[in-house]
Amino acid sequence: MEYLLSTDRLTKIFKNQKAVDNITLHIRRGEIYGLIGKNGAGKTTFLKMICGLSTPTSGDISLFGYHGQERKKVISRIGALIEAPGLYPDLSAYDNLKLKCICVGIRRDGYIKNILDIVGLGNVGKKEAGHFSLGMKQRLGIAMALVGDPDILVLDEPINGLDPEGIAEVREILLRLNKEKNLTMVISSHILEELSKIATNYAIIDEGRLVKELSGEELEAACGEHIEIRMHCPDLALPVLDALGIHDYKVMGEDTIYIFERLDESDKITMELSKQGIYIRSISITNESIEDYFLRLTGGVHHA
Numbered sequence: 001m002e003y004l005l006s007t008d009r010l011t012k013i014f015k016n017q018k019a020v021d022n023i024t025l026h027i028r029r030g031e032i033y034g035l036i037g038k039n040g041a042g043k044t045t046f047l048k049m050i051c052g053l054s055t056p057t058s059g060d061i062s063l064f065g066y067h068g069q070e071r072k073k074v075i076s077r078i079g080a081l082i083e084a085p086g087l088y089p090d091l092s093a094y095d096n097l098k099l100k101c102i103c104v105g106i107r108r109d110g111y112i113k114n115i116l117d118i119v120g121l122g123n124v125g126k127k128e129a130g131h132f133s134l135g136m137k138q139r140l141g142i143a144m145a146l147v148g149d150p151d152i153l154v155l156d157e158p159i160n161g162l163d164p165e166g167i168a169e170v171r172e173i174l175l176r177l178n179k180e181k182n183l184t185m186v187i188s189s190h191i192l193e194e195l196s197k198i199a200t201n202y203a204i205i206d207e208g209r210l211v212k213e214l215s216g217e218e219l220e221a222a223c224g225e226h227i228e229i230r231m232h233c234p235d236l237a238l239p240v241l242d243a244l245g246i247h248d249y250k251v252m253g254e255d256t257i258y259i260f261e262r263l264d265e266s267d268k269i270t271m272e273l274s275k276q277g278i279y280i281r282s283i284s285i286t287n288e289s290i291e292d293y294f295l296r297l298t299g300g301v302h303h304a
Contacts, residue, residue, distance in 0.1 A: 002028075002065075003026045003027055003028055003062065004027055004028060004029045004063075004064060004151070004152065004184055005026075005027040005050060005061075005062065005063055005064075005152060005184075005186070006024075006025065006026045006027065006061075006062045007023055007024055007025055007050065007059065007060070007061050007062070008024050008059055008060040008061075008062070009022045009023070009024055009058065009059040009060070010022070010023045010024070010046070010049060010056055010058075010059035010060070010061060011023075011056060011057050011058045011059045012042075012045050012046075012049060012054065012056055012057050013057045018208050019042045019045040019208050020042045020045050020046050020049070020056075020208050021042070021207070021208040021209045022059065022209070022210075023042075023046060023059075023203075023205070023208075023209070023210045024210065025203050025210060025213050026213070027152075027184065027186060027201070028184075028201075029151075029182070029184055030178070030182045030183075030184055031184055031185070031200045031201050032174070032178055032184075032185045032187065032198050032199045032200045032201070033184075033185065033186045033187070033199065033200070033201045033202070033203070034187055034188075034189065034195045034196075034198075034199030034201065034202045034203070035047070035186060035187065035188040035189070035202075035203050035205060036188075036189065036190070036192055036195065036202055036203065036204045036205065036294060037188070037190065037204065037205035037206060038190055038206070038298070039190055041205045041206055041207060041208065042205055042207070042208035042209075043156065043157075043188040043205060044082060044083065044156050044188065045208075046188075046205070047080070047082055047154050047156050047186065047188060048082060049061065050063070050078070050154065050186070051075070051078050051080045051082065051154055052071065052072070052075040052078070053080075053082065063075070063077075063078070064077065064151070076104075076148060076150075077150055077151045077152065078150055078151075078152045078153075078154055079145035079146055079147070079148060079150030079152070079153050079154070080145055080153075080154040080155075080156075081138075081141045081142055081144070081145045081153075081154070081155050081156065081158060082154065082155075082156040083156055084141075085137055085138065085140060085141025085144065086141075086144070087129045087130075087137060087140060087141065087144070088129065089128060089129050089130025090128055090129075090130060091128065091129060092124070092125070092126045092127060092128060092129065093116060093121045093124050093127075093129060093132075093140050093143070094112055094113075094116065094126075096129055096140060096144065097112045097115060097116065097140075097143060097144065097147060098112060100144050100147045101147055104147060104148045106147065106148065115143045115146050115147065116143060118143070118146065118173070118176075118177070119139040119140070119142055119143045119146075119173055120139060120169060120173065121136065121139055121140060121143065124136070133166070134161055134162060134166065135162050135163070135165070135166030135169060135170070138158060138159075138162065138166070138170060139169065139170065139173065141158075142155070142158065142170070142173060142174075146177075150183075151183070151184060152183075152184045152185070152186065153177070153183055153184070153185045153186070154185075154186045154187075155174075155185065155186070155187045155188070156188050157188055157189055157190070158170055158174075158187060158189075159171070159189065159191060159194055160189070160190075160191070167194060171194070171197060171198055174187070174198055175198055178198075187199065192290045192291055192294055193289075193290055193291065196216075196219070196290050199216060200215070200216050201213075201214070201215050201216060202214055202215075202216070202219055204294060204297055204298070206297070206298040211297050211298060212297055219290070219293070221260075222260070222288070222293055223287065223288050223289065223290055223292075223293050224287065224288075225263055225285055225286070225287055226258050226259055226260045226263065226285070226286065226287070226288060227258070227259035227260075227263055227266050227269070227283065227284070227285060228256060228257075228258055228259075228282075228283070228284050228285075228286045229256065229257040229259070229269070229280055229282070229283045230255055230256050230280065230281045230282045230283075231255060231256075231257070231278070231279065231280040231281055232255060232279070232281075234251045234254075234255065234256065234257045235251070236278050237257060237273055237278055237280075238251075238257075240269075240272050240273055240276055240278065241257075241259070241269070243272075244265075244268070244269065244272060246259060246261060246262060246269070247261075248260040248261040249261075250296070252296065255281075258288070263285055266283050266284075266285065269283070270283055
C-alpha cells in the first residue's frame with residue numbers, strides 16, 4: 001500500500017523527556033486522519049515534525065515518497081495550522097491572505113476571494129482580523145493554510161475553544177474540502193466525539209506513544225454494542241468464556257467484563273456461569289462511548 005505520509009519510529013526527546021516515542025503510522029490520500037490524545041500527549045510535537053517545523057531526534061518521515069532531507073523538496077505541499085493562527089490583527093482577512101500569497105509567489109486574479117469564500121469569510125470586507133470572533137480567526141487560519149493549494153492539511157486542535165456554532169462551521173468546511181478537493185487531512189483533537197463526526201481514520205496517542213491505529217469502521221465496531229457483565233471477581237468467569245469459545249472480551253476494572261461477540265447469547269453465558277456456581281450481579285447489552293473506549297485504551301483519567 002502506498003501512503004501519502006507515513007512515519008517510522010518517529011521520536012522527539014526534550015532533555016530527558018520523550019515527547020514523541022517511536023510512533024509509526026500511515027496516512028493514505030483522501031483520508032481525514034484523527035490524532036486523538038489528552039493535552040500533553042505529544043500531538044502538537046508530532047504535527048510539528050511532519051510539517052518540518054521541528055527536527056526528529058530519531059526515526060523517519062516519508063512524505064510523497066521522499067525521506068530524510070529529501071522531504072524538503074515537497075514540504076511546501078503541506079498546509080498547516082498549528083497552535084494559534086499567525087495573523088496580523090490590524091489587517092483584514094483579504095490582506096492577511098495577500099501577504100501569504102506574496103510570500104509563496106501567488107498572484108492569480110480571484111485566488112484570495114475564492115479561498116475566503118471556501119472558509120465563509122467572503123463577506124467580511126475590511127474588518128480587521130483582531131476584531132474577529134474566535135471562530136472567524138480559526139477559519140482565517142485555515143484559509144492561510146490553504147494558500148498554495150496543499151495536498152495535505154495539518155490542523156492542531158482546530159475546534160478548541162469554539163462554541164457549538166463555530167465547531168459546526170469548521171466541521172462543514174473541512175468535510176467540504178475533503179469531499180470536493182480530495183484534500184488529505186491530519187487533525188489533532190482531544191474532543192473525541194466531534195472528531196468522530198469527520199475522521200475516517202485514527203491514531204490514539206498517550207504519553208507520546210501510539211496506543212492504537214484504526215479505521216473509522218474499526219472504531220465504530222469497537223464502540224458498538226457489547227455484553228456487559230458485572231460481578232465480583234471477573235477472573236473467575238474467564239475460563240467459562242474460553243470454554244464457550246468466546247475470546248473477544250476484556251476485563252474492565254475490578255467488577256466488569258465486556259464481551260464484543262455473540263451478543264445474542266447472553267442467556268447462554270448466564271446459564272453456563274450459573275452452572276459453575278459463579279454469581280453475577282447483572283448482564284446487559286450496551287454501547288461504549290468513544291470517550292470510554294479512549295479511556296479504556298489509555299488506562300483512564302490521568303490526575304496531576
